[in-house]
Amino acid sequence: MTKNKSNSYLPVILVTGCSSGIGLCLAQLLLPKINYRVVVTARKASLDKIFEAGLKETDRFLIRELDVSSRSQRSRVVREIQDLWGGVDILVNNAGFAYRSVMEEMDNSSEASQMITNYLGPMSLIRLVLPYMRKCGRGKIISVSSVSGMLAMPTMGSYSASKHALQGASEALWYELKPFGIDVSLVQPGFINSRSFQNVRYSKKSHIALTEDGPYSEYYKNMQPFVAKLMAKSRVDSKDVAKTILKVIQTQSPRFIVPATPDAVLFYYIRKILPRRWFQPLLFYLLPRARSWAKKHSTARPQSFWQKLKRWM
Numbered sequence: 001m002t003k004n005k006s007n008s009y010l011p012v013i014l015v016t017g018c019s020s021g022i023g024l025c026l027a028q029l030l031l032p033k034i035n036y037r038v039v040v041t042a043r044k045a046s047l048d049k050i051f052e053a054g055l056k057e058t059d060r061f062l063i064r065e066l067d068v069s070s071r072s073q074r075s076r077v078v079r080e081i082q083d084l085w086g087g088v089d090i091l092v093n094n095a096g097f098a099y100r101s102v103m104e105e106m107d108n109s110s111e112a113s114q115m116i117t118n119y120l121g122p123m124s125l126i127r128l129v130l131p132y133m134r135k136c137g138r139g140k141i142i143s144v145s146s147v148s149g150m151l152a153m154p155t156m157g158s159y160s161a162s163k164h165a166l167q168g169a170s171e172a173l174w175y176e177l178k179p180f181g182i183d184v185s186l187v188q189p190g191f192i193n194s195r196s197f198q199n200v201r202y203s204k205k206s207h208i209a210l211t212e213d214g215p216y217s218e219y220y221k222n223m224q225p226f227v228a229k230l231m232a233k234s235r236v237d238s239k240d241v242a243k244t245i246l247k248v249i250q251t252q253s254p255r256f257i258v259p260a261t262p263d264a265v266l267f268y269y270i271r272k273i274l275p276r277r278w279f280q281p282l283l284f285y286l287l288p289r290a291r292s293w294a295k296k297h298s299t300a301r302p303q304s305f306w307q308k309l310k311r312w313m
Contacts, residue, residue, distance in 0.1 A: 010060070012037045012081060013249065014088045016068050016125070017095030019046035021196055022144060022189070024053055025242035026092065031061055036249075037085055041066035041077060041095075068095045068121030069113070078128045087132030090249055093122035093143040093166075098159040098200045100224070102216045105205035106158050118162035123169055130182070139182040142248055143170055144241075147190040147264050150271060154287065155206075155216075155223045174256050185254045189241045190263035191227075193234040215297040222288040236261045 013030065017023040019042035027040040027050065039062045042050055050063050057063055066077050081088055096118045099110055126141055133139030148156060149163035167186055174184040202210070209217045244260045259265045271279065284290050 010035060010037050011089040012039070012085045012087065013090040013092065014039045014041070014077070014081065014125075014129070015092040015094060016041050016066060016122075018042050018063075019049040021194055021238045022192075022241045022245070023094045024050065025239040026094070026245055027055055028053065029239075029242055029246050031055060034060070036060070038062070039064055039077070039081055043067045066095075068093075068125065069116040071124070074121070074125055074128060078125070082132065087136070088129040089133070089136070089138070090140040090142065091125060091129050092245060092249075093125060093141075094245075095121070096144070096162075098156060099203060099206075100155050100200040100220065101158065101203040101206035102155055102219055103157045105209060105216060106203050107205070110201070110203040111158055114158045115162050115165070118159070119165040119169070122166060126173070130177075133177075133182050134180045137181045139177075139180075140249065140254070141170070141173065141177070141182065141184045142245060143186055144245070145170075145186045145188050147188055147261075147267050149186070149188060151267060151283075153223075154290075155219050171256070183254055185248050185256055185258055187241070187245055187248060187258045187260050188264045188268075189236070190259075190261040190267065191230045191234045191236075192241060192261060193231060193237045196231075213296075215294050218289070218293045222290075222293070226288045234261065234263075 013036050015023060015026055015030070015038070018027045018040040023040070023042070027038075030036060030038045030040070037060045040050065040055070041064050044065045044067070047063070047065055055061075055063065064077050064080070066073050068074065078088065097114075099106065099114050101110070122143060129139070129141075143166055145167055146159075146163045148160040149167040152160035152164075170184055170186050177184055206216075206220065208214070210220050241260045244258060248254045248258055257268070259268055274282070
């Protein structure tokens with residue numbers, strides 16, 4: 001009898017943010033996997049992209065509307081899954097977006113939108129699915145983070161803050177859920193070969209700074225092509241990251257931190273080896289034309305190399 005139950009177990013997977021990129025690739029990988037029951041989701045405005053990609057519903061593969069920032073939609077999707085299949089066994093928090101803005105030019109509305117989608121929404125989904133997982137004594141919480149979850153970059157501060165928050169909460173969850181048999185993993189992509197950099201949002205002030213000569217204008221004008229160039233050179237694409245997530249889904253007792261690109265591995269070890277007081281100046285000098293940023297607008301006193309070196313030591 002026990003053997004039959006084990007053989008008939010079809011884990012239920014809920015994936016957010018499946019209209020493009022990593023989420024869409026993961027949905028395509030999961031569609032033919034008959035040993036899973038799957039619910040892939042996207043916001044209403046993007047839902048058609050899933051169908052346009054050739055994905056169709058079956059008795060074990062559902063496509064549903066879900067804006068992770070909406071409390072009612074989160075509850076509705078989880079309740080439908082509970083009524084249909086009992087509950088969610090594996091949650092993949094993939095939905096998210098990024099603002100390109102220096103911190104001074106972010107506004108409260110943009111900041112709240114960033115945190116709700118990238119942190120508060122995923123955490124609320126986790127709370128909804130945990131009671132069922134605890135009852136079953138098994139489950140997986142997989143969140144797609146970023147290298148930005150362990151280091152911050154200029155013009156991406158709020159995005160980094162949301163990923164740092166997700167990483168911190170997930171680490172606490174790892175300890176809290178381990179006694180219940182529930183695994184928690186963070187998949188960390190770095191630069192991937194995609195056009196996702198074109199989908200970043202701008203706060204009102206940062207959008208103005210793109211066309212005017214403001215104190216931060218050079219930051220945007222240099223960082224955007226720099227990121228685009230690194231992404232174009234990457235040999236890892238969205239499908240590769242989706243395969244990494246699928247491997248985590250299929251792995252018994254997966255690791256907590258799962259780097260998904262070579263640069264994510266590199267930065268992981270660099271941060272472990274280099275003290276912060278050395279790492280940050282090094283990264284600053286590697287950024288495009290960073291030493292000339294804001295020169296026309298800065299009143300800071302110039303420092304010699306030896307003065308700077310003394311500060312770092």
